[in-house]
Amino acid sequence: MRLRPLELRDAGAMLSWMHDPEVTSLLSANFAAKTLEDCRAFIASAARPGPALHWAIADDGDEYMGTVSLKAVDPARGTAEFAIATRREAWGRGFAAFAIRETLRFAFRDLGLSVVYWYVNRENARAVRFYQKQGFAPLPAPPSVAPPALARDARMVWFLASAPVGEDAHA
Numbered sequence: 001m002r003l004r005p006l007e008l009r010d011a012g013a014m015l016s017w018m019h020d021p022e023v024t025s026l027l028s029a030n031f032a033a034k035t036l037e038d039c040r041a042f043i044a045s046a047a048r049p050g051p052a053l054h055w056a057i058a059d060d061g062d063e064y065m066g067t068v069s070l071k072a073v074d075p076a077r078g079t080a081e082f083a084i085a086t087r088r089e090a091w092g093r094g095f096a097a098f099a100i101r102e103t104l105r106f107a108f109r110d111l112g113l114s115v116v117y118w119y120v121n122r123e124n125a126r127a128v129r130f131y132q133k134q135g136f137a138p139l140p141a142p143p144s145v146a147p148p149a150l151a152r153d154a155r156m157v158w159f160l161a162s163a164p165v166g167e168d169a170h171a
Contacts, residue, residue, distance in 0.1 A: 001098050003055040003068065006046045010056050010064040011039040017066065017087040026124040027085070057086065057099045065090035068099040070107055070116070072147070078114035079145045080107055082161075100134060108163040115163070117143045119156040131159050 017023045018031035018039070046054040051073050057066040066086030073080040082103060086096055107113045119142075120127040128138065139158040142151035150156065 001060060001065075001095055002058055003099060003102050004058050004062075006043045006054055006056045006067065008040060008043055011036055011043060013064040013087060014039045014043075014067065017085055020088055023085065023088055026121040026127075028121070055099075055103075057084075057090070057095050059090075059095070065093075065095045066099070068103050070103060070111075073111065073113070075111065075113070077145065078112070078163075080111070080113055080116050082107075082116050082118040096130060097134060104161050113163065115143070115145055115160060117145055117158065117160045119146070119150065119158045121155050122157045123155070128157055136161065 015034065015036050018034045021032070024031040042054075046052075052069060052071045053073060054067055054069045056064050057068055059065055064087075066084065069083040070080040071083055082100070084096055084099055084103075086099075090096070104116055107116050120131070122128070132138070136159045139160055142156070142158045143160050146158065
């Protein structure tokens with residue numbers, strides 16, 4: 001498995017998870033309304049520079065299994081928001097664990113960030129268990145770097161990863 005740039009050929013598989021109620025039922029966006037053209041537009045926008053970075057999570061045959069992102073990347077503050085969505089076919093196969101490790105490694109080592117945060121709906125027990133299994137404990141309150149509108153949403157459980165202490169972030 002690997003992370004790679006999103007490609008237009010990923011649009012159909014991306015749309016498949018967006019239209020899978022089991023995948024999206026506890027996500028905040030209305031993915032059921034998305035179209036193939038929406039997916040293509042997202043992939044095209046991911047290729048442009050900006051405050052968000054998106055990659056495809058691909059299997060050994062280079063098939064798209066999901067998308068992992070660093071959003072709201074703020075080098076001045078040293079922060080970014082993590083997000084991930086995978087196709088149901090990827091569940092239980094190690095793709096999400098691989099993607100979070102690689103994305104955090106990139107955030108801290110290559111971008112020099114100090115904090116990456118994310119949130120999930122507290123009803124999404126599967127996601128909460130996944131992050132705990134990866135070694136992340138839910139925070140007792142939203143982190144100070146959380147966007148205020150999201151921080152007020154009591155439905156969310158917050159997580160945070162910090163750059164390793166004592167290491168040069170660019171090493």
